[in-house]
Amino acid sequence: MIEKIGIVGGGQLGRMLTQAAQPLGFQVTVLDSGENAPAAQVGAGQVFGELTDPEAIAKLAEQCDVLTWEIEHIDSDILIDLERRGHDIQPSPHTLKAIQDKYEQKKTLQAAGLPVPPFRELPGRSWEEGGLRSFREQILRPLGEKVIVKTRTGGYDGRGNHVFDGDLDALRQAVGTEWSNLYVEQIVPFQTELSVISARDRRGNVVTYPTVETVHEDNICHMVMCPPDLDPDLSAKAQELAHETMKLLDGAGVFAIEMFAVEGKVLINEIAPRVHNSGHHTIEANQTSQFEQHIRAITGMPLGSTAQRTPAAVMINILGGRTEPLDRLGMDAVLTLPDTHLHFYGKSARAGRKIGHITVLGDTVNVASALAQHARAALKA
């Protein structure tokens, strides 16, 4: 009987997971190094420590009946070891390990016959050992000039990605020396970026949320729109690919399958093995939020309906920097808008940091996204 849930990471995702777990009667403890972590502010217990600290993670596991995470940059070997020692960890730490290396992730998807953008290992063992000389022949000839060098592990919100701009020396400078931690992907001329939030329960049942369109700015998810501005056949294809992808992933929990719609096809871009920014609108828009869904999944409860309550839903992120969370005029302007919902995470407004989001429900994406953008602009006034 699961009563206590441990979450590695106590940021906004851990906070919203905590808020979903409490009404169901669960106690949550998070691992986080920061004082006043967003999840701790809403009543989660906190083990203080780094996400990479084996002892801290073990301490969290000891206190909980099931362990999960809100961020994938954890040492998965620690989790695999804890699982071997009898701890219940969801989803599977082996899945986490497989996903953490984006190159291995892509190879796994490709091996399963799933469509992904063309990608390659870097040639040679370093820029010096022939890498630079071979780059043009082994990378640019097959993939074309539009490529991006990505870090295999540890990348986040676009950090660690380097677009090739025709100057190999500049690329070499930009990526630095982590040669073995890099691979190359073709930059696909996508029309739309998509995401399908998916969940599996402990009995193997899988549900997916309606396909959403994501818009990135400076590599950070900026806005999420449902339904996407897309041929319904492609939206359905994205659902199908999400189900296919879920077959490759073990364990219970929520996953975000990010995709590109490009030239009448859908390609899988990346898998996030956790609740995701592209699912925040589900708090108000869907019968079961992605956060409650994850809690249901990892605790062995049945999954809830993913049906959407309104024809359209739009989520827009609030980034730190110019935003004052509690500016009276800005708040008023937002809260007078119809079916508009404000979520602050209790984080300081450091520039570029995700400190909150706004969700607008409505009849059309056009109106909802106009209101969402108006709302965000008002907060910055």
Add this chain to the structure above:
Amino acid sequence: MIEKIGIVGGGQLGRMLTQAAQPLGFQVTVLDSGENAPAAQVGAGQVFGELTDPEAIAKLAEQCDVLTWEIEHIDSDILIDLERRGHDIQPSPHTLKAIQDKYEQKKTLQAAGLPVPPFRELPGRSWEEGGLRSFREQILRPLGEKVIVKTRTGGYDGRGNHVFDGDLDALRQAVGTEWSNLYVEQIVPFQTELSVISARDRRGNVVTYPTVETVHEDNICHMVMCPPDLDPDLSAKAQELAHETMKLLDGAGVFAIEMFAVEGKVLINEIAPRVHNSGHHTIEANQTSQFEQHIRAITGMPLGSTAQRTPAAVMINILGGRTEPLDRLGMDAVLTLPDTHLHFYGKSARAGRKIGHITVLGDTVNVASALAQHARAALKA
């Protein structure tokens, strides 16, 4: 600029107010004497003390920019004094004082021309001093044999109410000696009990939620249904009466106006100057929950839409005693039902205590209430 909210009382209402305040960026502190108060479990700060302790209430007021309450059994004179000393208290403590005495409350409603069940002061000054002898003549002759003796202040969930069963001596025994704190009401043969959750912002704007039907069991609110099983004209009349009643109440916040539908009329039964059990369904059913509405109102923000998302909503209380909150089979049975939402309050399951509620949304009250009752029965299994 309001940033910190103080709530007198840290039970389930304070808990749900806290959960509504956090995403809007507010910090909440509650006054409660209990360790592990439901509101403190979800991140509210806590001042430990009795709700009747002037020093504890003053301490809470010092820590907060605005003070409100989740329970009306506070010494309103303390609040009036704190307001005089410059503290921002919402709604008005004078309104609280006027409402606390149910006899004065009824007189105020009657003086304003609003319909209430017939009521009377008790005759004489005690049973001994002529009260008993005059009861038949001064009470039973004008009001009829179906009357209930009620405590003027401090009653809750039916406690302090005594139905006259024809035996005056038995009545005398039952009510004890608090003669001056009693009055008598006619028991009206209502078809339906109604409630209209209403809110006023600081600028005087008033909104009401759709009229709901409440069903009581053993004097405790058991089930809430929206829309009520009622002539739509009467439902509209209830809305009108709620607006008229709000004119008599000062200050910002949520009020519950409880009514009887009887013989084609609507009578006002009682006003609760706070968020209320008959509004719990608004968390999922309405664009703005009663809890967010109260937070918006007391902090000077604009009120949100009270529009309901689905044609029908039903809320059923979970009472302690036979219910195991985390019984796996029970939880599973509930969570497989469509659009069914479980809320536990983090309270121990003492018999008869409200420890949680279930909300079911749907197309008809018939289906939603059947599912709600099925869900509650499953939790008891």
